[in-house]
Amino acid sequence: MTTMPISLTAPLSLEKTRSLIAGDKVLITGTIYTARDAAHRRLIELIEKGGELPFELTGQIIYYVGPTPASPGRATGSAGPTTSSRVDRYTPQLLARGLRAVIGKGDRSPEVAAALQEHGAVYLAAVGGAGALLAERIRVAEVVAWPELGTEAIHCFEVSDFPAIVVMDAQGGNLYASGRKKYRQPR
Amino acid sequence: MREVDVSEVTALVSRLYQEANFNLPPDVVAALESALELEESLLGREVLETLLKNAEIAARERVPLCQDTGLAAVFAEVGQEVCFTGGPFRQAVDAGVAKAWQDGYLRASVVSSPCHDRANTGDNTPAMLHTELVAGETVRITVLPKGAGSENMSRLAMLKPAEGIAGLVDFVVETVEKAGGNPCPPIFLGVGVGGTMDRAAVLSKLALLRPAASPNPDERLARLELEIRDSVNALGIGPGGFGGSITCLGVALEEYPCHIASLPVAVNIQCNSARRATGSI
Numbered sequence: 001m002t003t004m005p006i007s008l009t010a011p012l013s014l015e016k017t018r019s020l021i022a023g024d025k026v027l028i029t030g031t032i033y034t035a036r037d038a039a040h041r042r043l044i045e046l047i048e049k050g051g052e053l054p055f056e057l058t059g060q061i062i063y064y065v066g067p068t069p070a071s072p073g074r075a076t077g078s079a080g081p082t083t084s085s086r087v088d089r090y091t092p093q094l095l096a097r098g099l100r101a102v103i104g105k106g107d108r109s110p111e112v113a114a115a116l117q118e119h120g121a122v123y124l125a126a127v128g129g130a131g132a133l134l135a136e137r138i139r140v141a142e143v144v145a146w147p148e149l150g151t152e153a154i155h156c157f158e159v160s161d162f163p164a165i166v167v168m169d170a171q172g173g174n175l176y177a178s179g180r181k182k183y184r185q186p187r
Numbered sequence: 188m189r190e191v192d193v194s195e196v197t198a199l200v201s202r203l204y205q206e207a208n209f210n211l212p213p214d215v216v217a218a219l220e221s222a223l224e225l226e227e228s229l230l231g232r233e234v235l236e237t238l239l240k241n242a243e244i245a246a247r248e249r250v251p252l253c254q255d256t257g258l259a260a261v262f263a264e265v266g267q268e269v270c271f272t273g274g275p276f277r278q279a280v281d282a283g284v285a286k287a288w289q290d291g292y293l294r295a296s297v298v299s300s301p302c303h304d305r306a307n308t309g310d311n312t313p314a315m316l317h318t319e320l321v322a323g324e325t326v327r328i329t330v331l332p333k334g335a336g337s338e339n340m341s342r343l344a345m346l347k348p349a350e351g352i353a354g355l356v357d358f359v360v361e362t363v364e365k366a367g368g369n370p371c372p373p374i375f376l377g378v379g380v381g382g383t384m385d386r387a388a389v390l391s392k393l394a395l396l397r398p399a400a401s402p403n404p405d406e407r408l409a410r411l412e413l414e415i416r417d418s419v420n421a422l423g424i425g426p427g428g429f430g431g432s433i434t435c436l437g438v439a440l441e442e443y444p445c446h447i448a449s450l451p452v453a454v455n456i457q458c459n460s461a462r463r464a465t466g467s468i
Contacts, residue, residue, distance in 0.1 A: 066294065067254050068251050068254050068256060068292055068294040069293075070292070071249070077254065077292055077294070078250050078251040078252065078253055079254050082254075082255070083335075083336050083339070083369050085369065106336075106367060106368045107368060107428075125368070125428075125429075127237045127427055128336065128427065129241065129459040129460040130237050130238060130241040131241070131250075131251060131252065131253045131254040131255075132241050132244040132245035132248065132250040132251065132252055132253075133244050150295060150307055151295065151296075163237075167429075175430070176368055176429070176430075179228070179230075179423070179428070179429045179430020179431070180422070180425070180428075181423070182430050183228060183423030183430045183431050184421065185423065186421070187360075187418055187421050
């Protein structure tokens with residue numbers, strides 16, 4: 001842990017995500033997509049109806065974020081992670097369609113943990129509360145679907161060296177659980 | 188009587204709501220710096236350094252500290268010698284919230300009907316307004332932008348008096364344990380004890396207005412605040428939830444008289460981006 005960060009280029013190969021271990025620090029460069037609760041609901045509806053998705057999921061990274069509006073001259077406003085568990089019910093279906101990594105914060109359900117293992121995917125955490133700093137790593141931002149959802153629309157971000165930490169890996173490793181266990185003291 | 192035009196209220200609320208979103212209060216920065224000295228986990232220290240760097244960037248670039256620029260919790264202490272002119276006070280406060288949203292490029296994070304359509308109100312109104320009449324002729328307003336990540340992890344219990352202080356501490360610790368990494372630790376805790384259910388909840392949020400590292404003036408309550416903080420830190424959740432010795436930067440507990448049969452306890456979790464700003468007219 002806290003070794004040198006691993007550089008990742010999005011979209012990701014299965015081989016790459018399978019090699020990551022809970023506790024690894026990563027720096028992501030490439031294209032990632034945003035989605036919160038409302039966009040997830042729509043993605044799942046489309047999948048269930050057999051419709052075409054706004055972007056091909058295979059190998060992609062979804063970042064759970066609802067940025068603030070960009071002030072003039074900026075790609076985006078503040079853009080830190082939101083709580084992941086609100087989309088737990090949708091995540092396994094997206095992983096089954098080839099989604100390879102998600103970025104958020106906070107614990108996931110056992111169903112998500114199992115789906116990550118089944119599909120060789122990873123759950124990454126960005127530092128919650130660091131939205132101004134994280135926004136500096138987002139070079140370009142554009143809305144690719146459902147602009148009427150405002151901050152909840154699906155955005156495409158071009159990121160460079162976007163920092164995150166592997167919390168849940170494809171082997172069942174979980175940094176939240178192991179980290180807490182390591183520092184827990186008897187009351 | 189002192190006449191105050193409500194346009195002054197609108198301007199003040201707008202300024203405070205923006206300031207709070209760009210500038211982390213100095214006492215909160217100091218609390219993060221102290222935590223950096225104490226944190227045992229290397230990754231935990233890196234998270235704290237990231238948060239301090241984030242605060243610098245937000246202030247310098249006028250980019251919100253966090254993308255969740257919050258619901259606007261507004262606490263107004265209105266001197267009873269003040270006479271407002273120019274329109275209703277409540278509307279003036281909401282106008283200030285909307286102006287801050289527009290001028291400061293804040294996020295519209297409010298839905299009008301939680302049960303059904305969940306349509307966005309579009310300008311981050313209405314404010315969660317708490318108004319209290321006080322002596323004098325000054326209007327003092329505090330704006331506390333409150334993000335949902337920490338608010339959603341907050342809880343309230345109507346304990347039995349027999350459960351006592353041990354029951355109270357257990358409830359707070361259990362609340363933080365369940366929250367884990369969700370509320371963006373390291374966190375602050377506002378604890379409201381007593382009153383009725385609603386009163387306890389308001390007290391827990393009022394407690395968050397107290398500057399970090401300023402204990403309750405009542406010595407016994409100050410000791411209880413430290414006991415809760417240490418019990419919470421023993422959970423090992425750590426900065427970012429990645430494991431560590433500092434989960435909680437401070438506990439502020441406020442109490443109020445309550446019914447002989449009651450022991451209400453409200454726990455309002457505040458994230459590391461503990462934003463607030465105060466000003467007066």
